[in-house]
Amino acid sequence: MKYIIANWKMNLSLTDALELVSETLGFLKKQHPKISFSKYFMIAPPYPFLYPLHQLIKKNGSLLSLASQDVSSHEKGAFTGEISAQQLQEMGVQAILIGHSERRLYHHETEDLLLQKIQKSLAVGLLPIICLGESLDIRKSHQTIPFIIHQLNTLCSPLNSHAFNPGTPPFLIAYEPLWAIGTGITPSPKEIEEVHNALHQRLKSLFPTHLVPVIYGGSVTSINARDILSLPSVDGSLIGGASLSITPFLDILRNALS
C-alpha cells in the first residue's frame, strides 16, 4: 500500500470537509481487508477543522488519520497565533507537514526554524512529513540532485536516530518540485525516480536501521496517479487540488490500494 496525504491548504468549508471525510470513510469501510489504512491515508485540513474531523473519524473506526499543515517551533508560551505540537496531538493529529514550499515562500521559513519544528513534533511522538523541492531555475541548471540532498542533509542529519522508535518510519520525506505544485505539470517518471533514488540512498546512509518513505507531490491527479504511484521508488503521494473533491480523491485512493 502507498501513502496518500491530502493537503487541503486553506480550502473548503466545515460542511464540505465533513462531507468529504464521511464519503472517504464510507469508501474505506467497504474495502477488504481493512489493513492499517490510517497509517497510510491522511488528511491535512485547516486547523479549525481538525477536532471535528477527529471526532468523525474516531466514531467511524479510525480508518484515516489527520495531519496538520504546520506547527509552532516553540513548545508553549506567549506566541500569539501559534499552535504547539502538543496541542495538535490533543486534537487528534498524528502527522505534521513541515517545510511546504508555500510556507517557506510566504512565511519566510528558514531551515533552522524547520529543524526546530521537526524536533518539536518528534518530541511529542508526531510524524513529521518533511517537504523538499527545487525551483524551475535549479532544475534547468541541472542542480536538482545536489540541491535536494543539501536540503535533506540540513534538516535530517542533525536528528538523533537513537530516539526513533524501532520498526516504524520516524518521518516521511515529500519530494515536491516547486514548478509542479498547482501547475498541472509533473516531472517525467525518470526525473521522479532519479530524485527519489538519490533520496533513498542518502537516507539509508544517514539512518541505516530505519526505513524512511519518500512520497511525491505536485500536480498528482486521478489521471496520472496510477503511473506515479507504480514507480518503485515512490512510496506515496501528497495531493493538493485533486484531494478537494470526492471523485478524483477516491480514484487516487483506489490506485494507492492496488
Ligand code: PGA
Ligand atoms: P497540488 O499541490 O497537488 O495542487 O499540485 C500539492 C502540494 O502543494 O502539496
